[in-house]
Amino acid sequence: MSKEELKSNLEEIVISPEYEEGSEWTTVGFESRYWNSIALQLRHTEGLDLNYLFCLTCVDWKTHLTMVYHLTSTTHRHIVVLKSKLDRINPEIESVSGIWRTAEFHEREVYDLFGVKFLHHPDLRRLFMTEEWRGWPLRKDYEDPVNMIKL
């Protein structure tokens, strides 16, 4: 599917999409409260069939957090990147582990390192750090004078 067809398909699904120019793949920004319905439509729409989630991550811009999802289709071979801005004080977004099972571990990792809460996740616990660890290590304002030796 070409980029224009992809964009027109996405316009129907994503409410008020914001496109980012300059990257090699179609990048769309969406609002986090509509994520559940958007994800279901992306997965099941004929012609889009985005069934393979190959990267789920989060980036800390100092005023807000951004969730980034990289999706592709194993039948049509097009790639779509979806982004959503989250509030820094209380970041929350709907979990997609029911749609793409790989998100279970990826979302636990984002919760562990950034503190984003995923609603309706089957088992949201820390993944890499111990249960008693306090703080979200990969945020830009994380200070750890005991363990970290700065160069």
Next chain:
Amino acid sequence: MFEEVGTTEEGDLIINVGPQHPSTHGVLHLIITLSGETIKKVEPHLGYIHRSIEKMCESLSYRQFIYVTSRMDYLSSHINNHGCALCVEKGLQIEIPPRAKVIRVLMDELTRLASHQLWWGAMAMDVGALTPFFHAFREREAINDIMEETCGARLTMNYIVPGGVMVDLHPHFQQRVKDFISLFKSKIDEYDELVTENVIFQSRMKGIGFLSKEDAISYGCTGPTARGSGLNCDIRKLYPYEVYSQLQFEEIIETAGDCFARYLVRLKEMRQSLFIVEQLIDNIPEGDFQAKTKAVLKLPKGEFYSRTETARGEFGVYIVSEGGATPYRIKFRSPGFSNLSALDHMTKGHKIGDLVAIMGTLDLVIPDIDR
């Protein structure tokens, strides 16, 4: 974690496997729920080798962070370096000379061969056959010697850099690789005779750990794990990089979806890697081995993603740059992370011995998962 071990109300037993265990291939802690000897649930606990690499890379320059990625999936260290170098070159938009491209692909395929050799030896050892371990390491030493002459190290060689490769090939490289090819062609038939056609091995592998194609897609499995279930996911064929589009090789797909299918995929991939090395070894073009780059690399503002095929699957490098000399955020998409999430699904209803066989065919390297 340790207080969960015990007995549940229904009489099921909860026990630990690892973190220090000979067959977990690293430090993987599994908590398994058993009813008799049948497994009901497997829960992996990670983080025993979490070295905070992503945070560390935010303070290293674009030339420095590559050495750290060698140590993530240390069995395909060249390919990890290659992925990072491709991402940085995408950002800088530089063209690398053809000699460097061919050298990179040669090193990649030799590394893939060495990784599969070690996988074969370690997996046979897990299932109970101790001899293949020594056979595998004997041939692996031949590849290590070739690497050591050119790159300077046996395991973590920081040879592929943004712009090309670090130094030119050693004058003996071609002759040594040709000797190795003629040596290994007979050995790989020996591998088949020793292990693949063994009745005990086949009865331990066939019908165990079934993963369907839809589940492989949903769990995000890549590499030989997914190709054993019928999914086309070889990045070298779908999104070719360097000279892969000009080479002749097959993507190995098996449809059975059980442990034996994944085993056969890797064994046949060894033959394909040997075939690729044969095609390239006499056709290395002359020229520069490195493009001219500035001393301090600065990527423009934006984000870049590169995909390469390691011995375990798709390795993705995602760099978010703000225009400075160090990256703002790096994310490494490791193949083992998603392959591991399918472990629980594959082991329902099997016995503990089958768990070991399934983990062997998933080919997990835990530092790659924990980063």
Next chain:
Amino acid sequence: MTEEKNILPTQFPGEVHPTAGGGILLTKIDEVINWARSNSLWPLVFGTSCCAIEMMSTAAAKYDWSRFGFEVARATPRQADVIIIAGTIVNKIAPVLKRLYDQMADPKYVIAMGACATSGGPFFYNTYSVVKGADHVIPVDVYVAGCPPRPEALLHALIALQEKIRSGATREQIKMEKP
């Protein structure tokens, strides 16, 4: 022995223990026991990351370590004499390492293999989860440098440990000699 102690500064951090040739008297029985112990050290492999592969290479056919006596490399601490820490030690696995060390029977020795187990290695700066050296957790006898060290380097370390045991200079033997 008293003359040596007088030339040291008064505020010396640590203890001075003169080794063989400097005044220790080992009986013949001790010599025989040390020779027997040093020639049959069974390792406990604690491989966490990349150095584990070089350790497996040392156990394989080209750089065989069982010709020096390290024949039985099992994964259980109850039957092991020396623990080879190959790889990075992280906050989460430090209690596991301590537990394994406690489960080993005396006399036990420790080899820290690689830069990560020696001092944190490449992961020293800007990491929040790495223990900067295995000797923050358990006492170490021999350190091996390298990232990863060659199999010959590991063999050199094993032979150095054997010599250390024969001369009576490991921590165990020093502990047992003090009144």
